[in-house]
Amino acid sequence: MSRRHARVTAIGIAGALLLAACSGGAVETGKIAGRAGGEPAAGARPVRIQASNFEFSPEHLTVQQREEIALRLQSEDSSHNFAIDGLGLVVDVGGGETATARLRIDEPGKYTYFCTIPGHRDGGMKGTITVR
Numbered sequence: 738m739s740r741r742h743a744r745v746t747a748i749g750i751a752g753a754l755l756l757a758a759c760s761g762g763a764v765e766t767g768k769i770a771g772r773a774g775g776e777p778a779a780g781a782r783p784v785r786i787q788a789s790n791f792e793f794s795p796e797h798l799t800v801q802q803r804e805e806i807a808l809r810l811q812s813e814d815s816s817h818n819f820a821i822d823g824l825g826l827v828v829d830v831g832g833g834e835t836a837t838a839r840l841r842i843d844e845p846g847k848y849t850y851f852c853t854i855p856g857h858r859d860g861g862m863k864g865t866i867t868v869r
């Protein structure tokens with residue numbers, strides 16, 4: 738590969754990454770106190786959610802303030818994820834797979850969860866989580 742070709746390729750990759758970052762339906766973080774992602778805490782309550790094109794089941798969840806949740810996301814078709822507006826990405830799941838991650842919200846309120854994959858939220862992949 739020539740030096741010039743290498744530089745053009747590098748610019749192309751940077752552009753593709755930037756595009757991916759911009760079109761990914763980014764989730765806002767740092768507005769809600771809590772934990773999103775990583776290993777579930779010991780003794781966490783398991784909560785199962787099914788993800789499919791284009792809905793979550795259930796569409797409503799209720800948890801207690803500061804309650805440790807082991808969120809188990811099961812994909813019935815393609816890749817999906819579960820993110821909470823203001824808190825962050827909780828878990829990603831590959832097509833037909835199941836993945837589990839930590840979730841804890843420290844402030845009571847009503848929050849929105851959704852799938853960040855482009856088009857999925859607009860297609861209906863969203864729900865509400867009530868924290869008491």
Ligand SMILES: [Cu+2]
Nearest residue numbers: 817852854857
């Ligand atoms: Cu999705």
